[in-house]
Amino acid sequence: MSRLKTPALEDLPDGATQVLDKLGAQLGFVPNMFKTIASNPAVLEAVVNLQGTMSRVLDAKTRHTIALAVSEANGCAYCLAIHTYVSSGLGGMSSRDIELARAGSSVDRKRAAAARFAQQLVVSRGRVGDEDLSAVRDAGYTDPEILAIVTVAVQALLTNFLNNVNQTDLDIPAVGAASESA
Known part of the structure; x- marks a missing residue:
């Protein structure tokens, strides 16, 4: 409740x-x-x-991938449910890509790098290493795009925190644990 x-x-x-x-x-x-x-x-x-x-930075699937990766890393059940709903219903992502995004990956190599980087942002509280920056750059992201990845991740963290504090009642289908999703 x-x-x-x-x-x-x-x-x-x-x-x-x-x-x-x-x-x-x-x-x-x-x-x-x-x-x-x-x-x-x-x-x-x-x-x-x-x-x-x-919504004007990066492409929609990358933004959805980041939001799913961050919400999984931050343990926000509400955000995982809403981002799964939006990613599949409005964003055109497959269930496989949603599962991978939650694990910090993607069917797309470049999006996978953004997801890994976003999860590392959460785990390190923004104190990513040089190797993390190199990996996201090697995937093809420019510094302005890296700033966008960070900001999209923070946007997801903001709603994660709001929903985790509130324990927001689910008004959409819940998603299972990442290991249970298919």
Whole structure:
């Protein structure tokens, strides 16, 4: 059960309802995470704006791969479920690629390097080694793209932390442990 109060739609602050309506139109439903953070318009704006801005960096499958890799490394059940839903339903990723992303890999060599680097960011708390940077560069990423990988990873960490603190109620099918996914 969620630990933070999710306001009723009629109790939301001004402007939050429109943001939630837009998200609902994009995703087909309004995820519980957004319903909860709508109680604080500044947090809702920060999360939605960051997601909107980061949707313009890297390609969608790479962003989804990073989000899945980070959510697995950070143990966020809600984020794993929502990113699996979005990656497969809207992002065109296969179940195999989703499984690999959770393990810090991909069917695509370049995306695999981004996933490994993103997981290393989480494990090292951002203190990656020279070999980690070399590996992601050797896969073909430029320094500006590495900055994008870091920011997409931080975006995923932000929602991981919000959902882990809240223990957000799942409003989509849960995903099994990485070793159980197929």
